[in-house]
Amino acid sequence: MGLLIDGQWADKWYDTDSTGGKFVRSESAFRNWIVSSTDYDNTNSNHFPAEPDRYHLYVSLACPWAHRTLIFRQLKDLEELISVSCVHPDMLANGWEFKEDPSFQDPYIDMGDPLYHSDFAYQLYTRAKADYSGRVTVPILWDKQTQTIVSNESADIIRMFNSAFNDLTGNTLDFYPSELSSDIDAINQRIYDTVNNGVYKCGFATTQQAYQEALEPLFSTLDHIETILKNSAFLVGDVQTEADWRLFTTLIRFDAVYFGHFKCNLKRIIDYPNLNRYLQKLFNTKKISNTVNLQHIKRHYYYSHDMINPTRIVPDGPTTLFRHS
Numbered sequence: 001m002g003l004l005i006d007g008q009w010a011d012k013w014y015d016t017d018s019t020g021g022k023f024v025r026s027e028s029a030f031r032n033w034i035v036s037s038t039d040y041d042n043t044n045s046n047h048f049p050a051e052p053d054r055y056h057l058y059v060s061l062a063c064p065w066a067h068r069t070l071i072f073r074q075l076k077d078l079e080e081l082i083s084v085s086c087v088h089p090d091m092l093a094n095g096w097e098f099k100e101d102p103s104f105q106d107p108y109i110d111m112g113d114p115l116y117h118s119d120f121a122y123q124l125y126t127r128a129k130a131d132y133s134g135r136v137t138v139p140i141l142w143d144k145q146t147q148t149i150v151s152n153e154s155a156d157i158i159r160m161f162n163s164a165f166n167d168l169t170g171n172t173l174d175f176y177p178s179e180l181s182s183d184i185d186a187i188n189q190r191i192y193d194t195v196n197n198g199v200y201k202c203g204f205a206t207t208q209q210a211y212q213e214a215l216e217p218l219f220s221t222l223d224h225i226e227t228i229l230k231n232s233a234f235l236v237g238d239v240q241t242e243a244d245w246r247l248f249t250t251l252i253r254f255d256a257v258y259f260g261h262f263k264c265n266l267k268r269i270i271d272y273p274n275l276n277r278y279l280q281k282l283f284n285t286k287k288i289s290n291t292v293n294l295q296h297i298k299r300h301y302y303y304s305h306d307m308i309n310p311t312r313i314v315p316d317g318p319t320t321l322f323r324h325s
């Protein structure tokens with residue numbers, strides 16, 4: 001685990017001393033947009049045109065943020081247009097690595113860097129910007145033509161995937177319809193702060209108080225969602241939106257990792273009947289279960305964070321992800 005400082009790799013854990021034990025997530029640095037050929041403006045330096053076989057998506061199958069982008073690639077039928085590969089689940093002194101390892105081969109996604117055969121993800125960041133300073137995170141949406149990072153922000157990438165390639169795929173499913181955008185934004189904000197990032201705030205807290213301050217809002221949001229799902233199929237009424245998929249990637253990791261490793265242990269997701277049913281329904285959506293690799297998920301967290309789990313033992317359970325009704 002580390003970061004780049006003026007293009008040089010430094011092996012450092014998150015600094016929580018300056019924030020009273022709290023984990024504070026950094027802003028993503030690359031925020032360009034892929035837009036449809038109709039919206040493309042070649043005078044706008046943030047614009048990249050939607051074209052087949054031009055972009056590559058680097059993910060970690062363990063990472064909930066990268067997982068969102070993989071899900072949108074499937075939901076929006078982008079598999080033929082955007083190539084993908086994944087890092088090894090262990091994130092150690094050199095950060096994310098591309099090393100080959102048959103014991104972690106995923107049945108659907110190749111491990112490695114097919115474009116440059118890099119050893120480490122940080123080499124992609126320095127290829128894009130030689131003097132880059134900051135964290136080296138996944139997902140990374142890469143432009144093969146200009147050899148740079150389009151975006152390393154999953155929230156932006158799923159919005160691009162939602163609409164930019166529609167003319168090429170003919171898939172017009174809309175997970176961010178304009179009439180629901182303010183409701184989606186509002187629930188996203190709460191879920192991001194207290195659940196998606198909330199589990200990390202609990203897990204990476206280095207004081208009791210910082211942990212406590214993250215734990216309570218996490219479970220009050222889960223309780224609130226349990227109530228929403230009593231009368232509604234999805235978070236924003238009966239329409240499936242990006243808000244559901246943004247929540248899904250945290251829920252699917254919750255009982256296996258966040259409950260134990262991150263100490264988010266007031267309740268499991270299977271203890272919430274509505275959330276459990278909702279999670280199972282999303283998991284069973286066509287082409288989604290293939291994006292969930294629990295071996296990578298468990299191995300990454302339990303093995304990489306040795307300050308939380310010094311023995312690096314990866315627990316066997318849980319034996320089921322859902323309570324089947």
Ligand SMILES: N[C@@H](CCC(=O)N[C@@H](CS)C(=O)NCC(=O)O)C(=O)O
Pocket residue numbers: 001002027028060062063064065066095135136137138139152153154155
């Ligand atoms: N805001 C980013 C966050 C991505 C992120 O933090 N990814 C984690 C993996 S789960 C990562 O790569 N962490 C490496 C680090 O912080 O050094 C996004 O949503 O894309």
